[in-house]
Amino acid sequence: MAWLRDSDRPVLLSVVFWLTLGVTVAINLMLPYPVRDRVLFFADVALLCGLWLVLPWRSGQGRLLVTPAFLAGTFVLGLVGAIGTQVPLMLLGVANLALVYGMRTAAAILAAFGVSLVAVPLLFYGRTIVQALADLTMTAVLAAFSMGMASAVLRARQLAERVRELTVAEERARIAAEMHDSVGHHLTVIKVGLENAERFRDRRPEAAWEEVRQAKDLTQAALADARRWVRALRPLALNGDLGSAALQKLADSFSGTGVTVAFEVEGTERPLEPDTELVLYRVLQEGLTNAVRHAEAKTVRGTLTFEKGRIVLVVADDGKGFGHGHGFGLSSLSDRVKALGGTLISGNLAVGFELRAELPS
Known part of the structure; x- marks a missing residue:
């Protein structure tokens, strides 16, 4: 209805x-x-x-x-x-x-x-x-x-619709830049390490094997980064789903990262404006990505709450907290939330870090 x-x-x-x-x-x-x-x-x-x-x-x-x-x-x-x-x-x-x-x-x-x-x-x-x-x-x-x-x-x-497209393009450009920095850095170090291994292979074989082992570890890290960014680049409408269904699928897509991710909806769900859905999607994406990549968290919980006249999304993890949420898109994300008349609050918990977005609906 x-x-x-x-x-x-x-x-x-x-x-x-x-x-x-x-x-x-x-x-x-x-x-x-x-x-x-x-x-x-x-x-x-x-x-x-x-x-x-x-x-x-x-x-x-x-x-x-x-x-x-x-x-x-x-x-x-x-x-x-x-x-x-x-x-x-x-x-x-x-x-x-x-x-x-x-x-x-x-x-x-x-x-x-x-x-x-x-x-x-x-x-x-x-x-x-x-x-x-x-x-x-x-x-x-x-x-x-x-x-x-x-x-x-x-x-x-x-x-x-044009603003929505430009927003998505801007977000993809930001993610692409971060992907270049993270994966590109790993590949550069791997290249140098393998060159050292080649140089050490006859005179210092133990050192050569150590370089190979480090390159292997960095390769795994680069592959994990690439997979995370591929998840992040998935569009808002996942298999035609919007609203909480899209957020649930985003949360599920992080299940292979080694972090336990839970997502729940409280209150009676109602249709939301497309811009509101997109911002909520990006808030959850930012919270999950930061928790997996920087916080060394074991669990992350996302809660979407439908209240009278507003909607609240909270992303909380049990990671190391201080510092891991700064400088990774929260500033631009906060501007986008404010543009819709909402607020974005981030800060440390007793254990972990919390990202909280409140938007009118």
Whole structure:
């Protein structure tokens, strides 16, 4: 039932819908309609309320027939006692059409609606051309508002997706730089050690074998580093999972590092904004990577807690604590948390180190 709390539903359009529907109901109650018409009117109002709650607000969400049904419901509302106030509701349906099917489809529907708005009153209700054009002008103003809102929402989504992509690219660049420093350093030392072994092999064979043993140990360390960074470069949506499922898979991916990793969720999980999910993913990733790489920890526990109005992620280990969490991306990560209105706190525990992110939700 997460779609009932659809975060993609624009707040302003939702406010306009409920206000307009409230005004429509109030006007209907003040006028002396027959009982049959009033029953039909309130049945249609109830239908529109239900359809509004399940309208899709992004392409690919399914429920695509809900929008045409909503538009049909707003049209029927005008036939059973809306006194013209159904027009803003119809335009909200067109705005939804723009978000789900695209601006061109919505514009075509609006053009057809504009033609009918002039033709129907002239042909069936005895309206003059001046009156019909006056209605069309008012509708055009409201249509410009609804289409402008839809266009702004689409543009904001494109910008958010672009920022998300740039953030991921920046994170990958940082990880690539650290991978170069760690693995590159190991390979450089291995190369020097093997060159020494080659030089010592005849005159000092024991020293040569010692260099080989050190190179072997460094090779294992370099391989472990490479595997950790490959895990870190995995995308946010692991096998299509998001939210706590993606965090759980990230925690599971560290199971081969020799550190016991546990992850749990407290509270009732709810859908989160994509940027919030990404930051939480990076916080857990940073906490796990630092604990495995720098803290010499034996266990790490991640806890994701859903509280009223906020979400908290805590990553705690039983490692050596002081110093291991500094200088490894926490500064930039803190900036990203603050950009979403949250806080990132890190510090030593009695035993180990804790990373705590609090974000609004």
